[in-house]
Amino acid sequence: MTVASSRLIDIHSTPYYHITCRCVRRAFLCGVDSYTGKDYEHRRSWIEDKLFDLTSVFAIDVAAYAVMSNHYHLVLRIDNEQAQSWSTREVLERWARLFNGSLMAQRYLAGALLSEAELEVLSELVEDYRERLMSISWLMRILNESIARQANREDNCTGKFFEGRFKSQALLDEAALLSCMAYVDLNPVRAKMATTPEASDYTSIQARIQQDVEKALLPFIGNERQEQPKGIAFDLTDYLELVDWSGRAIRHSKRGSIPAKLPPILERLNLSEDDWLLQAQHFEKRFKRAAGHWYNLSQLAHRLGQHWLHGKSFKPKTT
Incomplete structure (x- = not known):
C-alpha cells in the first residue's frame, strides 16, 4: 500500500530523513555526458551552494550529502525546537x-x-x-526548482530536470542514521568516482575532513550528556574510522580483508560486522520508506496502519 510522503515525514517518529533525488531526460548534474561529450562537472557546486544557502534559512540541518552524476543524496534533520523558538x-x-x-x-x-x-x-x-520553514518538502521544492532553472537555461530547453518526487526514508534510530550517513558518504567510492573518502568531492565526509566552515553540517558532539549542544551523539573520529573501514571492506569485497577487531562504535550500536556492512553497502535496497531496528519499523508500520515495512528480512543478491 502506497503511503504519502507527508505521513512518512513525521517529526514525532524521528527528525532524521534520507532524501534521494534523481534527474530525468538524460540530465547530468556533473561529469561528462558520454552521449554528448559535454562536461557538467560545475553543476555539482550548484547543489552544494544552494543547499547550504537554504538550510541557513530553514530549521533543517544537513548531516550528510553526496552529489553524484545524475542524482544526489541528503541526510537531513528537522529542528522543531529551533523553529518554535523563532x-x-x-x-x-x-x-x-x-x-x-x-x-x-x-x-x-x-x-x-x-x-x-x-x-x-x-x-x-x-x-x-x-x-x-521546517518542511523537507518545501526545502526540496525550492532547491530543485532553482537547480532546474539553471540547468534549463544552460541546456537551452524547458521541462522537468528532476523526477517529480524525491524519495524519502525515515531514519528511526542511531544505527540507521549512522549506516545511512556512511552509505551516502561512500557513494563516490562505490561508484568509482573517488578512491578514498577524503578524495570524494562534493560530499559531507570531505567537508568534515577539510573542516570546511562554509558547509554548515550538523556536528558530531561526542557521547550523550546533560545540556548537550545540538548534534550527533558520537565522536567524529569514530565516524571517520568507521567510514574508512567500511569503504575498504566493501571495496575489496573479501571477507579476509575485514579487520578482526571491529570499530568500537559498532559495539555501542549493538550491530554485528555482517549487519553493518549489509546496511552500509545496500542501504537503499534493504530499506524503502523507513530504516531502523525491526522493532522501530514495526512501530512505524502500526502508526501507518500497515502490517509491515520493507527492511526486516532483506538479503542482497549474490553474484
Missing part, C-alpha cells in the same frame, strides 16, 4: 529571504502599525510560514 519577526525575515511574502508581512517588517484584526491574520500567516 519570534514573529524572525519567521517573517527568514521567509522574506526566500519569497516576497504577503503585503501585510512586508508592512510589519517595515515597522507599520497593524490593527488587531491584521495582527490576528498575521499570526496565522506566521505559523504557516513556520511550518514551511
Whole structure:
C-alpha cells in the first residue's frame, strides 16, 4: 500500500530523513555526458551552494550529502525546537529571504502599525510560514526548482530536470542514521568516482575532513550528556574510522580483508560486522520508506496502519 510522503515525514517518529533525488531526460548534474561529450562537472557546486544557502534559512540541518552524476543524496534533520523558538519577526525575515511574502508581512517588517484584526491574520500567516520553514518538502521544492532553472537555461530547453518526487526514508534510530550517513558518504567510492573518502568531492565526509566552515553540517558532539549542544551523539573520529573501514571492506569485497577487531562504535550500536556492512553497502535496497531496528519499523508500520515495512528480512543478491 502506497503511503504519502507527508505521513512518512513525521517529526514525532524521528527528525532524521534520507532524501534521494534523481534527474530525468538524460540530465547530468556533473561529469561528462558520454552521449554528448559535454562536461557538467560545475553543476555539482550548484547543489552544494544552494543547499547550504537554504538550510541557513530553514530549521533543517544537513548531516550528510553526496552529489553524484545524475542524482544526489541528503541526510537531513528537522529542528522543531529551533523553529518554535523563532519570534514573529524572525519567521517573517527568514521567509522574506526566500519569497516576497504577503503585503501585510512586508508592512510589519517595515515597522507599520497593524490593527488587531491584521495582527490576528498575521499570526496565522506566521505559523504557516513556520511550518514551511521546517518542511523537507518545501526545502526540496525550492532547491530543485532553482537547480532546474539553471540547468534549463544552460541546456537551452524547458521541462522537468528532476523526477517529480524525491524519495524519502525515515531514519528511526542511531544505527540507521549512522549506516545511512556512511552509505551516502561512500557513494563516490562505490561508484568509482573517488578512491578514498577524503578524495570524494562534493560530499559531507570531505567537508568534515577539510573542516570546511562554509558547509554548515550538523556536528558530531561526542557521547550523550546533560545540556548537550545540538548534534550527533558520537565522536567524529569514530565516524571517520568507521567510514574508512567500511569503504575498504566493501571495496575489496573479501571477507579476509575485514579487520578482526571491529570499530568500537559498532559495539555501542549493538550491530554485528555482517549487519553493518549489509546496511552500509545496500542501504537503499534493504530499506524503502523507513530504516531502523525491526522493532522501530514495526512501530512505524502500526502508526501507518500497515502490517509491515520493507527492511526486516532483506538479503542482497549474490553474484
